[in-house]
Amino acid sequence: MAVTNIQAKSQEFKALSSKEKMSKVGNLLLNNAMYIIIILAVIYIGIQKPAFLKLPSIINIVSLTAAKLPIALGIGGCIVLTGTDISAGRVVGLTACISASLLTTAFKVFPNMTNALPIPVVLLIILAVGAAIGFVNGFSVAKFKLHPFIVTLSTQLITYGIILMYLMNGTNNGQTLSGLTTEYRSLITGTLFTIGGVAVPRYVLYSIILTALMWVIWNKTTFGKNMFAVGSNEEAANVSGVNVSKTIIMVFMLAGMMYAITGFIDGARIASANANTGLNYECDAIAACVIGGVSFVGGIGRISGIVIGVLLLQIIFAGLNFLTVDANMLYIIKGLIILIACAIDMRKYLVRK
Numbered sequence: 001m002a003v004t005n006i007q008a009k010s011q012e013f014k015a016l017s018s019k020e021k022m023s024k025v026g027n028l029l030l031n032n033a034m035y036i037i038i039i040l041a042v043i044y045i046g047i048q049k050p051a052f053l054k055l056p057s058i059i060n061i062v063s064l065t066a067a068k069l070p071i072a073l074g075i076g077g078c079i080v081l082t083g084t085d086i087s088a089g090r091v092v093g094l095t096a097c098i099s100a101s102l103l104t105t106a107f108k109v110f111p112n113m114t115n116a117l118p119i120p121v122v123l124l125i126i127l128a129v130g131a132a133i134g135f136v137n138g139f140s141v142a143k144f145k146l147h148p149f150i151v152t153l154s155t156q157l158i159t160y161g162i163i164l165m166y167l168m169n170g171t172n173n174g175q176t177l178s179g180l181t182t183e184y185r186s187l188i189t190g191t192l193f194t195i196g197g198v199a200v201p202r203y204v205l206y207s208i209i210l211t212a213l214m215w216v217i218w219n220k221t222t223f224g225k226n227m228f229a230v231g232s233n234e235e236a237a238n239v240s241g242v243n244v245s246k247t248i249i250m251v252f253m254l255a256g257m258m259y260a261i262t263g264f265i266d267g268a269r270i271a272s273a274n275a276n277t278g279l280n281y282e283c284d285a286i287a288a289c290v291i292g293g294v295s296f297v298g299g300i301g302r303i304s305g306i307v308i309g310v311l312l313l314q315i316i317f318a319g320l321n322f323l324t325v326d327a328n329m330l331y332i333i334k335g336l337i338i339l340i341a342c343a344i345d346m347r348k349y350l351v352r353k
Contacts, residue, residue: 074258095263134256232299
């Protein structure tokens with residue numbers, strides 16, 4: 001069947017005039033410009049720095065992708081609803097700080113504690129925190145009809161204030177939280193398996209499981225279908241019997257829980273947490289989603305696209321580090337990636353329209 005379709009498209013392309021062929025090729029190149037630019041950049045970096053394409057570098061890129069994937073999976077749902085969530089990075093920071101303060105050998109935030117809490121209990125606490133912030137975001141968008149940007153800007157500031165106050169508790173006095181328990185660090189950064197003597201951390205497996213779970217939620221559940229229906233046309237979804245408010249709230253709550261998991265992983269991965277943990281993570285996540293084809297016009301997006309987007313973004317960042325590009329320049333590059341990706345996305349939408 002696939003071969004037949006390819007042959008049919010080939011015949012159709014041959015039947016076009018030269019001008020139409022040029023236009024079609026031009027549109028193809030323009031619509032995939034971001035992928036082409038990234039592939040060319042990887043080839044250039046590989047030639048300049050051969051170590052970039054060696055096994056340790058590849059596993060490092062895969063590990064970084066796994067670490068940043070949960071937040072992108074969460075924020076992708078918000079974008080499908082034609083919204084966004086710029087509080088995501090601060091939620092990551094808050095949940096990382098909570099995890100680090102409860103799974104440590106030096107209880108500075110809670111001086112009266114003598115033993116770390118069980119890991120499942122801490123995980124439930126941070127999931128509840130993430131879901132609560134997500135509920136506030138979703139409820140404000142669904143019930144008060146506020147724009148997601150305004151709502152999440154507010155919760156971003158509120159969450160940051162909570163982080164600063166939280167770190168001032170006990171004897172910590174705003175300092176970085178460290179001294180994490182061996183069990184916590186081993187659960188996240190312990191060796192899953194080795195390839196050619198290079199260790200793959202356990203959190204890669206957790207990200208794979210989360211990706212599979214989100215794929216099922218997006219593609220095989222009524223909630224996933226409702227999410228895309230609301231993102232495509234909220235009024236039509238409402239007329240069709242979809243509980244729009246409930247769907248929006250659930251999307252933001254699910255996103256909040258994914259941010260919490262990112263914070264839980266990041267606390268152990270970095271082996272510390274402070275007020276700057278999670279800073280600008282939402283920028284990377286939004287860029288990855290848009291590169292992966294999650295459209296801001298709503299109702300369009302795939303989990304596989306988000307995975308590819310995160311992977312491509314980490315390849316670029318890792319490559320720039322190999323080229324010793326100024327760290328400050330990365331902010332400019334991230335901004336350009338988001339701008340170009342959104343422009344390409346809008347062009348696709350206008351062509352379809």
